[in-house]
Structures are given as structure tokens and as C-alpha cells.
Amino acid sequence: MILKGSARANGTDLATHLMNGYDNERAELGEVRGTIADDLHGAFAEIELIATGTRAQKPLFSLSINPHEALTREQYFEAIDAIEKRLGFDGQPRAVVFHEKDGREHAHVVWSRIDAAQMKAIPDSFYKAKLCDMAVILAEKFGHDLPEGLKAWKEKNRQFDEKLEPTLGEMANAKKTGISPEQRREEITAAYAQADSAAAFVNALEEKGYVLAKGDSRAFVIVDKFGDVHSLTRYVKGVRAKEINARLAGLDMEGLPRVAQAQEQAKARLSAQEERLREQQDAQHDRQHDDHGQERHDRDDHGGDRHAVDERFKRSINQKRTAMEAQQRERRLEFAQAEQGVLTRHQDEKLALDAAQKAESGGLLFRMRARVADLISERPALRSVLGHITEKTGLDPRDRHRLEQQALARRHARERVALAGRKRAIEKIEKRERASLERDLKREALRRMMELERKREEARRTALSGETMRTDPRLLEEYAFQSEFNHEAVGDHHYDDDGDHGGDDDGGHKKKRSWKQRAKDKGIKQGRGRGGYGYRRGD
16 A cells, blocks of 8 residues: 655645546546535635735645555545554545546545644644654554565665655646656666766766756756756666765856756757757658558558557547546536526525515504514604614514525525636646646657657667678679779789689789679669669769
8 A cells, every 4th residue: 555645735636636537537526525615726815815814835735545455445444544544634624535547546635734722733743754653553454465565675775876766746736748757767867877977977977968067056956848847866776966066066067058058958959859840740741642562561561550540549539538538527517507496496485485574564563563663663762772782682573584585685695606616627627637638648658759869869870880781682693793892993903813713914914804794693683763783883
């Protein structure tokens, strides 16, 4: 069982994230406790409103429960209650959301850290250690196997440098770019290890697509190829910040770009790569109509593979889009039905109150009390003596009717405000779901661009190293003879020793055989459309 928690603010964004139906196959609101609102956005808004009376900057504590094996609802809430007690959040308002992703279910719990009775935040000191302890306890209680990290924790052998715990921002960045924090850490650590100087480290980072920049709040930061900023010391594995800063002390700080400048450079390079990708795709499209022979066949094969991959990706995205749109329609239909039910109930309650008050106002006692109240209010002498008595006793029944109508109107107004809040929440959730879909499309485009860039670089290196091979047997034979001729021509030892094909020149030296004659003797025929024998001196 993996438990990850953190204190945080911005409850609106958290609620939108938890109810995002695109990134999850299913998002189910399991419980909302301790708040007037029964939805996440309203509940978190209440908690943050109470927190304005304190100095707390992060009034929420968010926890994710990811079990290695399936749990029942009773087991989930048993674990939540035990964790709540261990963290010191007993009886605090909370919300529970269940997600299903890739066929596996996990849960999210959000507590209020604000003690409303004392108007102060509940401390969350050492919450990571407490969660590790609870993960071990709960895994053993439910009979789950402990992962290596929890085994090490249980044995008190903590290896913090061996594994990087991603933050919420890093997880969001990984979803956007497809590059995990651990992969980025391996790349930057490798660049740091292979560099023997500060300048070499800067060059190694640039080869991997990173730029070392001068940070605003820290000495050095890293800007990746997408323009995102990362801490240098966090991504160099097993090396302390003091050692890194000492090794980079020789760098000219004035020569390093600022963060904004590095981001502009990264965006410019990314735009250039995208433009180059479009040009390559256009050129490839043109070549598909012009190429012939075996090369075209090979390219068609690879193109067919790429086309199949593209079609699979499009089908996957279309399926997700269709499922997302169906879920959004169902969500809007459910809200529309609930809204119509509330508005219909408002109208019925208003009509019922009007009918009851009208029936009461026709009674004899009602008319008599109203007439007495009018007489007292019309005569100053009686009003000065009996006015305060009539107000306290509620002599005039019309005042009671007015108060009942005002109370009903205020309640209806509160419920309409709640409906408007739920409608805004649905709009935010759908906006986040559409953004998630666009994120996947952009990430796939970036992946393709990087893959084509890698293949282009491999092709360039192969061309420079001369490792390109011909596959046509006839061309292989011609190529072998061409290499033999060029190699031996340098040594100047192609002499005609056969008397039938030549003799000595005037100086008594043997004649060199013509390269055309040697090609003819070897049976090399001129290829169709090649305009020669397929080789030339100096190839």
C-alpha cells in the first residue's frame, strides 16, 4: 500500500482534478463530511473561507491511497479512519473520492486542517514518517506484500537518494511531456558524472536538451527543452547541493542566461524542431509519390508501420474523446434534472405558502387581530403605549406572513446559489477534461518529433561513418568491383601480364590494363539507366 500526502491550498483546482473523468476511467464521490455543501467545490470553498480567519496558507491535506491489491469499501474506510487518527485529523471535515485507472482502483482523501473551535491549523509535522508507518501497518493488517521501499523503512534502512518522490508539479509535467522525473534525473546525473569540469557539464546538458540557467531564488536551475524549470540539486543523484555549487563555482554567472531567457531559447528551439518536422513530413509525402524499387518498398513498409501506429493512436484518442463526451452529457443531464427538480420544488413551496396564507387571512381571528393592529398603529396615543407590546406578541399576523415569505425566499436564493456553484464546478471539470485531451495530443506530437529527430541524427551519423549497405545483388557485385578497382588503382599495380591483351610500351614497361577492359573481363555489365558501369575513379 502506497500512501502519499501533502498539505495544499487552491481547493477549486484540487476539486476539479479529483473529479476529472478523462484521466480516470471512473471518478466516484464516496463521502463528504462536516460541510454544508455536498459537492467537492462547495466543501473546499467552505474550508478555505474558514481558513481566512487564521494564518494558515495551506488549509487542506490531500492523501492518495494506492493499494497493491484490491480493497473493499469497508477496508478503505477502515484504513482512512486509522490514518486520520494517526495524523491528528479526528473528526475534521473530509471528502473521499474513488478513482479507477487502468483497471485498478485507488482513493483520494482530503481533510480540513483548520480547527474551527480554536481557529488555528492542525500541525502536520513528520507526516511522511507517519504515513510510512501506517502503510506498513495497514499492508500487514490486510495481508498485502510490502514493496522494497516499505521493507527498508520497516528495517529502518532509509535510502532517500535512491528514489525520487515526485511532487504534484512534477507529476503534472510528466503527464504533459511524457518524461518522468526519474528519467530526467538519470539524464542529468549522467551528464554530471561524465563531465570533468563546469564547462563540460554545461555542454553535456546542452547535448541532452537542457540549459543551465541562473535562478531567481537559487544559484542554478535547469530549463528543459519544453521551457519548464527544474532544480539542479534535486536532479543530481547522490550529490549534495554544497558539492554541486563548489564544482560549478568557476562558471561565469554573468554569462549564464536568466530563467526567462533560457525559456525563450527553449521555445525557439522547440518551434524550429516543429517546423523542421513539418518540412520532413512534407518531403516524405512527396517522396512517397516519386520513389521506386526496393528503397520505396522498404519505406512503404516503415510507412505502413507508422500509419498503423498513427491509426491506433487516433482510435485510442477517439475512444477517449467519445467516452469523455458521453460522460459529460450524462453529467450535464443529471445536473439539469436536479436543477429542474429544485426549481419545481421552489415553485410548489411558494404556491403552497401563498395558498396557506390566503386561507388563513380569510379567517375571523386573523381579520380581528389585523384590525386591532391597524387601530393601534393609526392612533399615536395607543401606539406609544401598546406599540412595543404588539411587536413582542406578534399581534399582527400579516407580519408573520411577511417573515415566512422572506425566510422562504432566502432559502430558495441559497439553493439557487448552490446550483450555480455546481454548474460552475461542472464547467471547470469539463474544461480540465478537454485540456487533458489536448495534453495527450500535444505529448504524442512531441514524442513523434523527438523520435524523428533521433532517427534523423542516426541517419546523419550512419552517412558520415559510411556504413550504408546496398541490398540489390547486382549492385553489391558492382560495388565490390568498384572498391577493388579504387583500392588497387592507388597502388598503380594494374598491369597487363597477359600477352593477348597488351604488351610492353616503348620504354619496356608493362602496360596498365584499362579499367573498362578489366570490368569487361569480370563480366560487369552496364546497368539499365545507370549511364556507366556503376563506379568511377576516386569513389
